[in-house]
Amino acid sequence: MVGLLVEDTIDDQGWNRKAYEGLLNIHSNLDVDVVLEEGVNSEQKAHRRIKELVDGGVNLIFGHGHAFAEYFSTIHNQYPDVHFVSFNGEVKGENITSLHFEGYAMGYFGGMVAASMSETHKVGVIAAFPWQPEVEGFVDGAKYMNESEAFVRYVGEWTDADKALELFQELQKEQVDVFYPAGDGYHVPVVEAIKDQGDFAIGYVGDQADLGGSTILTSTVQHVDDLYVLVAKRFQEGKLESGNLYYDFQDGVVSLGEFSSVVPDEVREQITDAISTYIQTGQFPHEEER
Template structure:
């Protein structure tokens, strides 16, 4: 009987050890995490990605997570940070570049909190800015557009001039197709759907047949209209193949949720760096999305080989 009990105890000990090794225990630096978004987490693109990142952090580290929508001014951000602090949050993500400035002002008042923003300039010791090196993803998306256009005329509906993916898309399309013309128009906001659709109408009138709507606040309605016209789109931020596999040739995907989990892991280990950090294909947080069945497999294989070469060497096709 004693032998049976001893064996049973050993089995329980082994099961406990395997369970402990298979999960991240809540013994690191991360206590609770918070997310601030300027608009909503239900936009199917940027905000939704941030929300999914919070869910990954919650599942991975077994900590409470919180989010607040409509955080679009310094005053509301100040109130939200104070509330998060009272809840015991010590890692706060600001889901946009506007938060870098807000966090810089707040950081000295909350030295026990680490503030993370996007595409900004983090200057304090407890602030970090995450930056996607988006040129390459634009380049490969542009290559596909140059390959698939029938009119040799593709278009970019960009939010701002500074977007590296816009320049990359232009260069990639020209690299792939020496005869292609690239029309670039600017919305000057991330979410001005009316202006974006007006620019789309202009592109349709110019016989442009592949369009890259590079703005997360307007790309879904723009792609829906492209679909109605029987034209092609390159999706942006999310894998948007679900909007129409005969419309969306592929998407330039930024895996924000994966990056959030990576950042939380570094913070939990006490290894999250302050300052401005850059991420690309090599970090597995940028990729192309699902390809349309209209794209020939031989070309897909060739493009994937070029992406793999870029991941290994950091060099784009020449």
């Protein structure tokens, strides 16, 4: 039996929603009973929900986010027959695993697309936290494409839409015309504002082409739902490793999304070729040219 803990709600059209879709896929593809718990936003709540899940027969628990790595690290030894899985945190020990998306690459290729479509040669990232590797990747990809200047601003949390919109307005004053709202809890209102202003955006986590029409040039997609099934299947087979596991384009769980109709064919081809080379060799365009 599989349980899922999320910090907020699954109605965010992003990170948490993808987790819920992954949970449903586990239920349908692996014929396993599943349980969802929303609003688990503190260690105390996490510990209480974990006890309830274990008492109900759950033996694989996903905590969908960085914070759960810490929560699980303090309690996993109390439940040796349960495997705990979190995202993007550092863990060690038996029966605990942290899954990491290699965000640098998706940010890099997103930055290439953004720079190719910027008329001002100024692009901007509205990120949640400095530790997000996709931020550095976006900056490097934009710089490689045409030496575009990349501005980075941090919201300080995943869900503060008001702060994110303030930062959007701040970046507009810097003449930024392509934006990367890299935060699952605020990307929707930011994309709406970008669309209203006639600028462009790079989608985040899911393929967000349906949010903004031609406004979304492409999206940096983490196929969280597919990874959930992969991990649950490995657990069923007794093959799920403890510790920190890393996934990238080569594993089929990171990709770019659909291209907007306004992105020229030559840009699409350049980006597609660069991704193909990266999958085969692990090299980025700036590394090939050294």
